[in-house]
Amino acid sequence: MIDLYKIMGIKRSAPRKDIHKAYRKKAKTAHPDGGGSTEAFNQLVVAYSVLSDEGRRARYDETGEIEPQQPDNLDGGAIEIIAEKLGLVIHAEQDLASLDVGALIERAIQDDIAARKASVAHQQRAGERLSKLRGARKRKGEGEGDLVARVLDWHELAIQGQIKKNEGTIRHLERALEILKDYSFADESAVAPSEEVVEALNDILVSLDELAAILNSSPSRAEAMPKEAEPTAFG
Structure with missing residues (x-):
């Protein structure tokens, strides 16, 4: 078991103000x-x-x-993300045939991962700036309690919490x-009709080619029509 009191360098009976002092001292090294x-x-x-925290x-x-x-339910978090993305597609009121749903969801998740990273x-970077600010801070007078140090401590904990939260979300997204x-x-039912249409169009093209061949091999319309009788002297 990790001994938190040993890490802080304080006794188990140490009051809260000693915990703050010990943390500020230990944080520097x-x-x-440092x-x-x-x-x-x-x-x-x-x-x-x-x-x-009492x-x-x-x-x-x-x-x-x-x-x-609290076990890290990786699959549970991942399923929640997939459910959210699918919900957006379901309620988008767009023709699914015009959407690549898989690629759309994958791209959205990849964008989320990039944003979290x-x-x-x-x-x-904020943590690094906070550390420099803590090192540059100098108190002009003595008094009971260091309120500014507590504010910096709060920011430090908040930053660590945000990093941990985002890293957990990244694991779920991945x-x-x-x-x-x-x-x-893919809508497989939409594939069959398109193939049938292509096949029908091919049949039509073949028929047109055959018709064109027949017309080309037949005498021209002018040749096929009977010639008009030449006028006689009697008109």
Whole structure:
């Protein structure tokens, strides 16, 4: 079991204000910019988020659980995404014959993945700016509690939460693409008539060719018609 108190470097009886102080002190060295590592900093963030919340801290002290166990239902999330995309197609009131439904849904999911990845990159850059801001912050006077530090802590937790949420959604979107590879939405009933039409047109063309050949091999209309009688002296 992970010892969150050990990660924070505090006693189990430490009051909340000591948790804030310990986090700010540890964050300077645990962050990659301060010589630490991403893993160490993430552990510190988790420890702080649990121990600074009275309810979560009490549950951790009692059960040792950092969070209630919530399995990542990858297929369930993927199916929800597919259901949403299919719903848009179903209610679009467009002729399905004019749509490549499979390609349409796949493209929409790929666009979502790209947007989520862009959001993760944005949040990571925001985290880097926050870290620099934390390092540049200097308090002019002494007082009870550091409200600005708490605000920065809140932003840090929010950024980590957004990154985690987007990364989870990306996994579900990618799983949705894998599932859709096994399916086709082509309207097979619309294929047969088109083939019949093509066959009928070919028959018509053959008939026209045959008719043209017959006409070309027959005497011309002028030759086939009887000649008019030449006028006589009696008119």
